[in-house]
Amino acid sequence: MFLETKGLTKQFGGLTAVNQFDMNVNKGEIVGLIGPNGAGKTTFFNLITGVLRPTKGKVMFDGQDITGKKPHQVAELGIGRTFQLNPLFANFTVLQNVSASFYLHPRSSLLDIYFNTKTYRRNEAYILEQSLEILKLAGLDKVKDELAKNLPHGYQKMLGIARALAVKPKLLLLDEPIAGMNPDEIKFTMAGIRKTQKQGTTIVVVEHNMRIMDLCDRVVVINFGHKIAEGLPKEVTENKEVIQAYLGSEHAA
């Protein structure tokens, strides 16, 4: 088991956002995590990546207990992520956004950086090369010198993913990667996600948009913090409880 959560629970005061949630992700697969608004999907990501501390339960990654680790420690272990509201380094250029995200691989020591040693210069040259490659993959090489805040929405979303790839993640968590994109951009993004998976990255993707199902090997459905269904995309879309959660109880009959 690559990523495993056991009885993961998060309470905000009286509200239980994630309730006794068990999820398993195998190495190399793309798992979709879907559910209506406020179902607890983003909270689940925040619990894994250490932005929030779980009230109860455990998170295991690659055979290691990562419950309660800080966000930067989780990143060090090889988990990259994007954000639903997609914050970026708004006043950096597109290229700077990605190169600044190359913090871990390679990582220069403070003294190397400060005294501009050979190691640091070699690392920076490598980072520049890698950043340009990632931007090409993300289709952003033409706008690399634009400020991130001036990009259109679809490009910003792509930049969010490009930035997460700079962590060289073993596990990539994508929070609504295709929300608000036009059909062409969706096609392009989904192809990019597929390519990333083929290069050996395990992916968990949270989405509203049902088109993401085409990409997933397996889908987990969450509602009110509970897991209500799990299986192949086809099985899940025919599941009574899922239809009820999405369309209301009348349609379930």
Add this chain to the structure above:
Amino acid sequence: MIKQLSITDKRKWLKPSILAGLVVIIALLPVIQGSPYILHILILTFIYIIAAVSLRTITISGQFPLAHGAFMGIGAYIAGMASKWLGWPPWLTMPLGGLVAMGIGMLIGYPFARLRALYYAMGSLFFGIGVTYIIYAGGIWTGGYAGLIGIQSMFGSSKVAYYYFFLGLTVVCLLALYRFEFSRIGINLKAIAQSHLVASSVGINEGWYRILVVGVGCFFAGLAGAGYAHYNTVLSPASFGFMATLWLVMYVLLGGIESFAGPIIGTTILVLLPEFARDLKVYSPYLSAFLLLIVVFLMPQGLVSLPKMVMLWYSERKKGKKVAHVSGN
């Protein structure tokens, strides 16, 4: 095309040549105008430039400390006390003052690193005020209300020697802080300022970087304070109270918080200006506040942005004239 190229080439040389000219003037100043009073004011300017630039360095991480005057005071009092009670020489007490300020800054920074923006400013503000009271309560060791006297001076009464010493110190400190900001360390700090969520999601240890930058900023503030102690040989707690912090904040805001040169220009203008209008010196806080208001409203990026604004205005006027001319035909 070729013509345009030559223009940009000229522009490229403009900045370094102005800088070189300034350096020559500053370096030769004691020869041209050796009045001890003017040298005294310039020495103070150098000291405050180090402090103001180090304050701005902390702000690139998105934190805004309101205790920088107090950290100058910590450096000054540590150096002064080591000099007076232990008889240590200035070349030892000055780094010591900086290091103690750095250590205290980082210790305070540790719990404060969780606070963001306004809360950080408030927390540091109370700490800064507290430092003054600790100095008051220090009794004979700090001199209390009466102030600390009997600190060894560095070069006796020769203002020229002090002038060159502080000029050199300022250049070294500015180069050190410049390298800090414009390396990957600075990039990481600016990344944290823009989105701490994203920064930590790519592995940047946000808390450690915040503490690091506070430590570096406080080191240079402490060093500047220690230099002041050995220059002035007398210290009074009031020089490092909340007003001192506020002046440093003014220097940074007036000059321009987004540019490295900002606090240098801001400090120079605000320290020198009252000296050129001595009759108005009583009103200098009011005038400075008024100047700051004007700058904040008309050029939020500080006085640094003035040449750019003038150039923009000029080119726009030229364009406007051209348009008028064409339409007139």
